[in-house]
Amino acid sequence: xxxxxxxxxxxxxxLNSSKRIKRLLSIxxxxxxxxxxxxxxxxxxxxxIKRTMEEISNGFRGIELSVIYPENKxxxxxxKIKKGLISALLGDRQGFTIIGPATIIKEIKQxxxxxxxxxxxxxxxxxxxxxxxxxxxAKKAAGQAG
Amino acid sequence: xxxxxxxxxxxxxxxxKKKKHVRLGLYGPPNGGKTTLANRICQDWLGExxxxxxxxxxETREIQIKEQIxxxxxxxxxxxxxxxxxxxxxxxxxxxxxxHGMKEKDAKVRAKEATKGVIDAIKWLxxxxxxxxxxxxxxxxxxxxxxxIVGNLQARDIPVLIVANKMDLxxxxxxxxxxxxxxxxxxGISAKNGQNMDQFYEGLFTVAG
Numbered sequence: 001x002x003x004x005x006x007x008x009x010x011x012x013x014x015l016n017s018s019k020r021i022k023r024l025l026s027i028x029x030x031x032x033x034x035x036x037x038x039x040x041x042x043x044x045x046x047x048x049i050k051r052t053m054e055e056i057s058n059g060f061r062g063i064e065l066s067v068i069y070p071e072n073k074x075x076x077x078x079x080k081i082k083k084g085l086i087s088a089l090l091g092d093r094q095g096f097t098i099i100g101p102a103t104i105i106k107e108i109k110q111x112x113x114x115x116x117x118x119x120x121x122x123x124x125x126x127x128x129x130x131x132x133x134x135x136x137x138a139k140k141a142a143g144q145a146g
Numbered sequence: 147x148x149x150x151x152x153x154x155x156x157x158x159x160x161x162x163k164k165k166k167h168v169r170l171g172l173y174g175p176p177n178g179g180k181t182t183l184a185n186r187i188c189q190d191w192l193g194e195x196x197x198x199x200x201x202x203x204x205e206t207r208e209i210q211i212k213e214q215i216x217x218x219x220x221x222x223x224x225x226x227x228x229x230x231x232x233x234x235x236x237x238x239x240x241x242x243x244x245x246h247g248m249k250e251k252d253a254k255v256r257a258k259e260a261t262k263g264v265i266d267a268i269k270w271l272x273x274x275x276x277x278x279x280x281x282x283x284x285x286x287x288x289x290x291x292x293x294x295i296v297g298n299l300q301a302r303d304i305p306v307l308i309v310a311n312k313m314d315l316x317x318x319x320x321x322x323x324x325x326x327x328x329x330x331x332x333x334g335i336s337a338k339n340g341q342n343m344d345q346f347y348e349g350l351f352t353v354a355g
Contacts, residue, residue: 042297049236049294050268053261062237065290102237110288 002033002104002119009038009093017044021051024099028063029055033100033117038093039067048099064105068115069095168226168354171274173267173299175291176203176233176260178280179311183337184212184230190343191215197230202246204260206232209270219347224355231270232263234291271298276305276354283310283318283334287326296327305353310334314341 005027012020021044027034040048045065052063098108098115109116172180184196196212199205210230217224238260243253271277277299281287299306307330310323314336324332333349335342 042294042301045290045294046268046271046298049234049291050265052236053238053264056238056257056261061239062235065236065294067290067293102239108290109286110290 003031005032005034007034007036009036012036017041017047020044021048024048025051025055025063028099028101029060031101031104033098033104036097036099039069039095039097041092060101060103062102064098064100064102064108066098066108066110066115067095068098068110068113070113168224168275169229169273170226170350170354171229171231171270171277172280173231173271173277173295174233174280175282175285175289176235177201178233178282178285179337180233180280181206181210181230183278183280183309183311183335184210184228186337186340186343187215187217187228188212190340191217196228202243202248204233204235204238204243204256204263206230207256207259207263208232209263209266217347217350219344219351222351222355224351226276226354229270229274231267232260234264234267234295235260236291238264271304272302274299274304276307276350278350279306279308280311280337281308281323283312283320283323284315287323292326296330306330307349307353308332309337309346311337314339 007024007027012023015023020040024034024036025048039045045067048063048065056062098117100108100117104119105117106120107118109118172184174180179199181197181199185199188194188196192212192215197206197210209232212228212230215226215228217226238257240250240253240257243256244250248256279292279295279299281292296306296308308323308327310318310320310332312318313320313334318334320332320334323334331349331352333342333346335346
């Protein structure tokens with residue numbers, strides 16, 4: 001079962017960069033997909049990748065990350081400056097950021113205004129089952145088939 | 147204030163910086179051909195290779211530096227230290243290496259080293275004067291890793307040249323890369339075959355020279 005957790009920007013705006021990333025990663029490590037309102041700062045995105053790498057272990061293989069951002073290339077200079085100022089003061093609440101565990105999300109295909117989430121096949125996340133779990137899963141599958 | 151500081155740094159930095167000793171970084175996702183391009187550059191100008199290449203991702207897991215590469219084109223000259231970095235990824239699974247016939251123990255070591263490599267590559271971003279982003283032209287350019295790298299370099303005011311590599315392959319599509327990064331020059335090459343390297347060096351002079 002896929003769990004999608006919506007995170008309004010207001011829930012992270014009072015946090016510093018380090019705590020924001022910690023918060024996001026803690027949700028992802030619970031095997032949930034985070035749908036964050038807005039986006040992280042550019043440096044925070046790289047910090048997120050860095051921290052993800054630091055935390056990779058047998059149970060955590062990393063993340064899939066995608067940002068969908070409504071960028072209007074035809075915006076007048078004044079509009080761009082205005083948007084930039086608002087983002088600098090209040091944080092960037094435009095668009096969405098999707099972060100999910102790599103064990104659940106196989107790939108995120110991103111086109112400018114579209115995101116396709118390709119998930120691992122059902123049953124596939126139990127890639128590396130313990131011997132006990134493996135047997136249980138096999139029994140369950142056999143029962144279902146029968 | 148930050149803008150003012152950047153302006154001062156740029157004006158005075160340019161006055162006193164030895165522009166000819168550029169630190170040139172090769173960045174991009176794993177298996178884009180960064181080391182193949184590094185080898186091509188080193189072969190062209192030094193007559194020797196820089197690192198080993200492989201079809202298995204994360205072959206380069208440590209920062210590699212080749213110092214004092216001097217290139218010449220149309221009366222211009224540029225000396226730089228070439229920094230080949232490990233591919234930046236958001237996930238690393240040792241089981242992916244097993245598919246290539248690697249032993250479990252070796253795959254786990256490779257995965258561990260690869261995670262460290264990504265961290266080092268990110269840490270080194272600040273040290274670069276110019277960056278070449280090497281993308282596999284047969285793959286989807288809209289990956290968030292690519293966008294994040296480009297965005298970070300833009301925020302740091304570091305000049306960028308985007309290379310669409312593997313143009314010798316049928317599936318290669320330079321237009322998609324150009325559409326994904328319209329604000330940058332994109333040069334299509336085949337680092338493996340040396341295709342279009344003259345245009346690449348010209349592009350390099352434009353951004354770093």
